[in-house]
Amino acid sequence: xxxxxxxxxxxxxxxxxxxxxxxxxxxxxxxxxxxxxxxxxxxxxxxxxxxxxxxxxxxxxxxxxxxxxxxxxxxxxxxxxxxxxxxxxxxxxxxxxxxxxxxxxxxxxxxxxxxxxxxxxxxxxxxxxxxxxxxxxxxxxxxxxxxxxxxxxxxxxxxxxxxxxxxxxxxxxxxxxxxxxxxxxxxxxxxxxxxxxxxxxxxxxxxxxxxxxx
Amino acid sequence: xxxxxxxxxxxxxxxxxxxxxxxxxxxxxxxxxxxxxxxxxxxxxxxxxxxxxxxxxxxxxxxxxxxxxxxxxxxxxxxxxxxxxxxxxxxxxxxxxxxxxxxxxxxxxxxxxxxxxxxxxxxxxxxxxxxxxxxxxxxxxxxxxxxxxxxxxxxxxxxxxxxxxxxxxxxxxxxxxxxxxxxxxxxxxxxxxxxxxxxxxxxxxxxxxxxxxx
DNA sequence: GATGCTGAAGTTGTATCTATCATTGCGTAT
DNA sequence: ATACGCAATGATAGATACAACTTCAGCATC
Numbered sequence: 001x002x003x004x005x006x007x008x009x010x011x012x013x014x015x016x017x018x019x020x021x022x023x024x025x026x027x028x029x030x031x032x033x034x035x036x037x038x039x040x041x042x043x044x045x046x047x048x049x050x051x052x053x054x055x056x057x058x059x060x061x062x063x064x065x066x067x068x069x070x071x072x073x074x075x076x077x078x079x080x081x082x083x084x085x086x087x088x089x090x091x092x093x094x095x096x097x098x099x100x101x102x103x104x105x106x107x108x109x110x111x112x113x114x115x116x117x118x119x120x121x122x123x124x125x126x127x128x129x130x131x132x133x134x135x136x137x138x139x140x141x142x143x144x145x146x147x148x149x150x151x152x153x154x155x156x157x158x159x160x161x162x163x164x165x166x167x168x169x170x171x172x173x174x175x176x177x178x179x180x181x182x183x184x185x186x187x188x189x190x191x192x193x194x195x196x197x198x199x200x201x202x203x204x205x206x207x208x209x210x211x212x213x214x
Numbered sequence: 215x216x217x218x219x220x221x222x223x224x225x226x227x228x229x230x231x232x233x234x235x236x237x238x239x240x241x242x243x244x245x246x247x248x249x250x251x252x253x254x255x256x257x258x259x260x261x262x263x264x265x266x267x268x269x270x271x272x273x274x275x276x277x278x279x280x281x282x283x284x285x286x287x288x289x290x291x292x293x294x295x296x297x298x299x300x301x302x303x304x305x306x307x308x309x310x311x312x313x314x315x316x317x318x319x320x321x322x323x324x325x326x327x328x329x330x331x332x333x334x335x336x337x338x339x340x341x342x343x344x345x346x347x348x349x350x351x352x353x354x355x356x357x358x359x360x361x362x363x364x365x366x367x368x369x370x371x372x373x374x375x376x377x378x379x380x381x382x383x384x385x386x387x388x389x390x391x392x393x394x395x396x397x398x399x400x401x402x403x404x405x406x407x408x409x410x411x412x413x414x415x416x417x418x419x420x421x422x423x424x425x426x427x428x
Numbered sequence: 429g430a431t432g433c434t435g436a437a438g439t440t441g442t443a444t445c446t447a448t449c450a451t452t453g454c455g456t457a458t
Numbered sequence: 459a460t461a462c463g464c465a466a467t468g469a470t471a472g473a474t475a476c477a478a479c480t481t482c483a484g485c486a487t488c
Contacts, residue, residue, distance in 0.1 A: 010442090053271075264471095
């Protein structure tokens, strides 16, 4: 029996190792071997190797020939780089969107809905769900850029941010502040004022940066 | 004898398939199997599989389970997306650099040297070498952003552009125009005028876009 | 003529085996 | 004490074997 269940062994290995990295269970700098993961999941080394290669491509590990795989340490500058890149990407997306009345209206409608969702989840004390909605808010901005390359790049940034923020548990109070900031961002978009958006976003992300590096 | 020579089989497979994609020998939409490449290079399927995974991560192929690997077709919108993203990245980099006098000076010095190299190679009728110097000019801009995530993203964009531009052979005349544009970009940086840079770059990339889609 | 079955061919997914490489620790000579 | 050589250990890289899945052609059946 080669495939004991529906999900491929390679994917299982990938998910297992990736989630352990993102959650900080595997710390940066740590060395891990294929055999170790293979034993843990009761699969052979081949699919584990596959997973390692994917993770290396994403920049989460680095493979050293014949020696092992090292979990990429979080660079000192990484929080800055992520925030800087997000500023660039989200601002660029909005500048592109507000050039068109129709695209602006579509984005504004989507974001309005999302903000309502955020508020509902805070009211429900569903902070995990709130975090997802928060992520969706920013994803929606990026998607509106309608540039497939940028959308894909943003997804990798998000993983990195999750990894850095793993320890930060949002509180109700912080969440409400964030919703307020999102509302202000939305207003700027609705007014098709990209410069104001840029400034507001920089302030918003500055706070996120402070959370990441503390 | 497992490793018959110094370069890893996996890397050979990767380079072989990637270069064939970038050069258009493997057309978008084409299906290719692991065994095919393995036979061609006289290696086993294992390293070929590795190469396919890397290429999928770069977006150059898509793997269909138990069916084969398809070369990702060049999307109709890809030229636009690449040019759009380059505009964003290079402008962002310059805005960041010109905020500091010291970084501006360093970048200007590097670009001056590069432009001289471009001129020399045109004078030598070394158009392949010129194309490399051209690429270096823009890479230097991006590197100056000092944001590792952005630098990496730019590298994937460059591959895509090479793939689209595979048929375009630069002529002396075009090359000289481009050098002129680079000189103007450099002047804008030296003057620490990011807005002017942005406008000049947009014009410069617009011409590149026209080459890509023709 | 349409539908469904069946078997063959082709492909991937995984396990396993061997060769090679890198590191480490120990014994020995200097 | 230190440096050197060398075997033991542990890891990967690659080859090979085989099972499972996809597709499709050909044929039987309705």
